[in-house]
């Protein structure tokens with residue numbers, strides 16, 4: 569592991585920690601090996617965290633990520649803004665794709681953040697999800713392969729999508745536009761897809777509704793902060809409404825706790841409250857706040873490729889594994905009940 573490449577990442581924080589461990593610190597030793605010298609710092613929470621992250625990363629390296637029998641379609645939704653919908657969509661998708669799955673991310677947000685994070689062009693006028701929803705362009709014509717992970721694809725969103733919520737109102741089968749386009753894709757060039765993640769905008773308008781109509785599963789990222797649970801009732805009511813009238817197979821299957829800082833009482837309390845209401849849905853793995861996660865999109869990358877050793881990458885890899893394993897467990901339950 570080259571420390572020079574790590575910049576401001578966790579390893580350099582460890583360097584800083586070891587540098588502070590006493591006067592006369594051997595700088596060259598620390599710049600050559602981030603882990604050497606940790607014994608001097610034994611017991612420091614930062615060093616322990618680094619060791620634990622590296623241990624978890626190694627265990628995940630050899631872990632099996634089971635692939636689903638049928639394509640799993642997730643709507644990643646929460647009408648609250650900035651909770652980690654896009655970050656979770658692209659990083660879980662990249663983690664699963666890196667472990668061999670065929671994965672498609674559909675950017676359904678006019679902000680186009682998922683397209684940015686996956687390094688896919690989304691300048692105004694680029695063929696995009698807007699053309700799929702409003703001009704009947706086949707999804708396969710606008711999907712772009714990731715330059716970093718060959719089994720990862722992205723349908724980009726451009727700013728053209730900003731008017732789609734209104735433009736869709738007068739269109740035939742307005743709630744089923746994404747459904748119809750995806751079914752066509754999955755009967756043809758997309759038939760081997762294992763996972764599809766639809767990154768929804770922070771609203772419960774027609775774009776989100778289109779995602780919920782075609783998805784089998786809802787993935788809700790929740791940021792462990794004071795207002796986290798506000799708005800969740802409205803989101804759940806919307807899911808219930810969609811289930812009743814438009815898509816009886818929709819299941820709120822997964823909740824991911826994002827930007828989690830276990831050192832604060834507030835984060836722990838929010839996490840406890842979420843787990844008490846959604847014990848089955850909430851994943852064991854939480855995602856910590858990490859500089860590497862937030863800077864990755866500025867390189868057009870996910871954290872999975874940007875810094876695989878970082879705490880954020882390891883957490884998202886572990887989240888992806890839990891999602892993969894739960895899917896296979898659900899398949900077994902369905903088979904046993906049949």
Ligand SMILES: Nc1ncnc2c1ncn2[C@@H]1O[C@H](COP(=O)(O)OP(=O)(O)OP(=O)(O)O)[C@@H](O)[C@H]1O
Nearest residue numbers: 649650651652653654655770827856857858861862
């Ligand atoms: N684990 C993390 N560590 C550090 N920063 C994070 C983490 N997760 C998300 N962020 C940052 O928080 C901000 C919001 O994240 P993100 O864009 O994924 O949320 P969102 O729910 O998709 O937002 P929007 O509602 O605008 O679509 C971004 O700047 C992102 O880089």
Ligand SMILES: [Mg+2]
Nearest residue numbers: 653654677681
């Ligand atoms: Mg987003």
